[in-house]
Amino acid sequence: MDVSYDPRTGERQGGVAHTTSAMVEAILNRATTAAYELAATAPKVRKIWLTATSDALLAHEEELAQLGNEETGLGLPRLRSEIAGSARSILFYASVAVEGSYLGASTDLINESIALSRWNIPVGPIAVFGASNFPFGFGVFGHDVASALAAGCPVIAKAHPAHPRLSARLSVIARSALLAAGAPEGTYDLVTGFDAGLHLVDSPAIATVAFTGSQRGGMALLARAAPRGVPVFAEMGTVNPAFVTAAAAAADTAAIAAGFVASFTLGAGQFCTKPGLIFAPAGAGMFDAVAARVAEVPPAPLLTAGIAASFATGIAELAVAAESTSRSTIPVGDGYFVAAQVFRVALADLRPGSRLLEECFGPVALVCEYIDAAAALSTLVRLQGSLAASVFTGGPTDPETRAVVERLLPNVGRVALNAWPTGVINTWSQQHGGPWPATSRLDATSVGAGALARFVRPVSLQNAAPETLPVFLSADNPWQIPRRIDGALIPPAHQF
Template sequence: MTATTAPDLAVDDVARLAAEAFTALSETPPEVRAGALRAAAATLGDHADELVAIAQEETGLAEARLRGELTRTRVQLRLFAHVVADGAYLDVRLDEADPDFVLGPRPDLRRSLWPVGPVLNFAASNFPFAFSVAGGDTAAALAAGCPVIVKAHPGHPRLSERVAELVAGALVEAGLPEGTLQLVTGQDAGVALLEHPAVRAAAFTGSQRVGQLLAARAAARPDPVPFFGELGSVNPVLVSAAALEERGGELLAGYVASVSGSAGQLCTKPGFLLVPEGTAYDDAVVAAAADVAEHRLLNPSIADGYERRVSEVLGVDGVRVVRPGGFRRDTDGQGWATPTFVSVPLDVLRTAGPALLDEVFGPFSVIVEYPRGTDLAAVVGELFPGNLTLTLHLGAGETGADLQALVARLGEHAGRVLLGGWPTGVAVTPAMQHGGPWPATTTDGTSVGTAAIARFLRGVTFQDAPQALLPPPLRDDNPWGVPRTVSPRGASAQW
């Protein structure tokens, strides 16, 4: 095969190819893996027009959005190439043998991080490039030295096959083994591979219901494997009275834009805006939403879910419609929507529970009026315990011990805490955290940024091993040239 794609291979064959690739890939020098990641990024750029056209047809997302997302995908690949070439991700630690160590004689100990093995990646629907075949999960796993089997999302099948063909071919041509990247289709194949002994970790982006089912399958294996699932988030935004008094119009326009972008089909969309009772916001929200054009939802299944959840929310006693959005179905069953905004008092939100609190995936958001003096940290802990993001808008100069405590408490319930701004738009940088407490994600890892590689690594220590039998990063001559931390003999005498 010139490109390692496998939509028609049996599960056992796919798993066997991945396992065989792992043996060679884990021993591939960093510069070769880094070059392969750069080659994958280059081939995506070379075929950008073709890929964007397919993605636009299959997902209904705008061309500008898709081109930006393809750029992000290429940047992710190049960023992880830099991580691999640098080598610090291996976290190499060498303890010299020390007969006088303070706790008794210490052997020669050499530790580094190793790739876990073949990774199964369940692609997402709402990011057909950045969280799909060549997206962040794939890039992180490949950077770690793990072959990847992608379970294609049915929402963009032709795009998935074409990206897999291009990227797999580029990886092999750059020197990586056949089987480094494979593609499978269908729910049955995905579940079977999740339970296959050759698969050593899995990543998933999608609904809480499906993610929980898959996480349970991964945990129920005779040999449980790590499962990183991003399962959804409502991303509350808290606004103080002072912030609204200073820049209410600007804040509310930003809120509408964040909710409406890509038809609200973003994992960081602000599903709730918490404002003090008595705040005037209707006119500003209506005015900002008036200019938002109708947008197609990703696929008929997403449209079904959106229509159902909007109907459930609107049926709750105490819900007031601030701005009714439009929704229609076309002859192909696709859904088209404009944003809807509703309002409820805080006590109604508490009483309604999941009917209001569960995520509405699409251009919909709830404005919650809280009594002035409310302990917002307690509200977040009670109603929004786990999120990808939490945002706090304050007035100029608002500070003090109470707000410091609030900010610290927000960090207990989200992976990213914003002081100003809006959560949509996730920077692909070393310091990014895209993952949060349950139910946002199933583990404490991140699926964006360079720390995402840690999900696919495990620590291994060699004790008193001869030089000739050590992996390259642990040898005295350090042929890979990776950074290392050394604990010299005799140092403990100075502790």
């Protein structure tokens, strides 16, 4: 049984039975059957299914937010907003599928005797291991699940042990909505329990694994899947750097400090896009300004006893490696409540292999006051891969901007200018991913239109008669999608 605990008290509050091996096998079998059916559906049909699911989430918003709050302690306003965002994202992924670029449709007439067509097919059933920190956005019906369904793949989600009751209820709501809207049995299912999760990874029926969570969890999945060659898209731990230029610090260090503290303590510091390390010019008083703000941050509960224990260990390790520290002065309550904290670190100590360059999940961050901007930039190049980074500049004319962005880009997925990385908009131009060890696949994104690409692969068909090609490659372009004809990219309105 996955036991449920209230993070605000540490008290047990029921649980959910593990899925039996026989039941996992039955779920895998129906996903295998559904894979053929989904691959044959048009995106606009899957849009109907997904729209029904989005509507169902909103219809159950209050119930889901309450249940989520009992298990995560993240607070009702944040959870309501996360549900609303998730409902919008589901619609977005459906619209991306309908737009049709994800199909990569292409035809070349090489010569009189050779024609070649290429397009993307769904890879098959996907196993999704969601995250503890976003029970809706990256949970059992979040970005990974919705983008996989939009791309035409059945999904089997594994319940997160941090919120088993919410996972169970959310999956029932989503599954019912999908089936009622016409999706075949096997389109979406949930399993609960560690062994059930391993069963998925080991099954030849699973084509791809998507995971959001810790480095340790991601690495274990990667090792488990490697001998079968199963792709694992793991989003793991990351220290997201922020850089403040001299001009920005001169303009308003206090405002940047306030924004930094608000960003790294958001959701009790349990965002994968949390800014974990800020570089600011010495003499501007950034550490003191941050420390003053941190002093006033109310304690917040971490998600689980395990995360609280890891946070305590991390704080102790950082204390050894850092120069000094400061923490919230507000008394910490029961359960998994912890105090926000900031460390001052020396530029010279930010060396590869240092604990300072590894994520500490929770409301903690580092401040590095640099004397030499060039030395700080050199350090940026040596940082390990991150999901996101922020640069605070004195505006478009700040001469440092371009160099800082150029140093950061090779190590990150997204750079935000004069903005904190903790907001992740779901749109065509979003990149939520990054180089190792932030993710296992530096070419992938788990938010944004590109999220569907993880769940399809290209195939070519040579010398096919029109009736053997997929319908979206026929002359009249019935789905009105962008296609490439003899090398020329042609949007639907201008076809033929």
